[in-house]
Amino acid sequence: MEQIESQLIKEHLPNHLAIIMDGNGRWAKSHGYERVFGHKKGTESVIETVENVGKLGIQYLTLYAFSTENWNRPKREIDTLMNLLISSLKKELKTLQKNSIKLIAIGCLEQLPKKALRQLSEVIEQTKQNENLTLALALSYGAREEIVRATKAIALKVKNNIISIEDIDQSTINNHLYTQNLPDVDLLIRTSGELRISNFLLWQSAYAEFYFTDVLWPDFRKEHLVKALLDYQKRERRFGKISEQLI
Numbered sequence: 001m002e003q004i005e006s007q008l009i010k011e012h013l014p015n016h017l018a019i020i021m022d023g024n025g026r027w028a029k030s031h032g033y034e035r036v037f038g039h040k041k042g043t044e045s046v047i048e049t050v051e052n053v054g055k056l057g058i059q060y061l062t063l064y065a066f067s068t069e070n071w072n073r074p075k076r077e078i079d080t081l082m083n084l085l086i087s088s089l090k091k092e093l094k095t096l097q098k099n100s101i102k103l104i105a106i107g108c109l110e111q112l113p114k115k116a117l118r119q120l121s122e123v124i125e126q127t128k129q130n131e132n133l134t135l136a137l138a139l140s141y142g143a144r145e146e147i148v149r150a151t152k153a154i155a156l157k158v159k160n161n162i163i164s165i166e167d168i169d170q171s172t173i174n175n176h177l178y179t180q181n182l183p184d185v186d187l188l189i190r191t192s193g194e195l196r197i198s199n200f201l202l203w204q205s206a207y208a209e210f211y212f213t214d215v216l217w218p219d220f221r222k223e224h225l226v227k228a229l230l231d232y233q234k235r236e237r238r239f240g241k242i243s244e245q246l247i
């Protein structure tokens with residue numbers, strides 16, 4: 001593992017890594033367990049991945065933890081996910097502090113249960129001065145809802161003569177998104193073999209590199225992360241230019 005990791009070029013690591021953590025339910029089913037056990041097992045991958053990303057020197061990590069569409073799942077599964085969120089935040093606070101990881105959250109957070117929101121807010125407050133890694137949890141998050149909300153906020157400012165239509169540009173929209181304090185996504189990883197981004201960071205991933213792996217999220221470990229990063233480093237990011245312009 002160390003030999004493979006040594007191939008990583010620190011200067012060519014993504015600044016902002018985003019992960020769609022998919023496959024918990026399928027992992028549980030394949031092992032003869034109920035879906036909720038898969039979510040519990042998936043928290044181990046979250047903890048290990050966050051620590052590894054921080055040690056590698058990546059500055060921003062966004063994890064798709066709970067989408068706006070996930071509210072349509074069975075109540076027992078939703079309750080399990082919210083309880084896991086609360087217990088994980090309590091349990092991992094010391095680790096976040098030890099590794100100087102700053103926690104933030106993006107999404108329609110007011111939809112979260114009060115107890116979960118209160119615990120989330122406490123950990124965000126206690127880690128706000130940390131500087132090694134910014135960990136963003138996407139909770140009750142949907143990119144379309146985010147863009148609609150931003151559009152309404154901008155329209156209201158135009159209506160109230162705070163800004164003019166002519167002033168609206170990409171930065172205006174970006175400043176009204178949940179991710180206004182985050183850079184664009186450089187690399188987006190999705191586990192479980194699904195080949196879609198499921199309403200996740202649509203605006204922010206305009207020029208992201210995508211990496212899909214068949215590994216189910218509870219089985220995702222450091223070697224899989226390094227493999228994705230090595231694949232990313234082989235790619236030429238041109239942003240509309242031609243190769244010769246990058247030399």
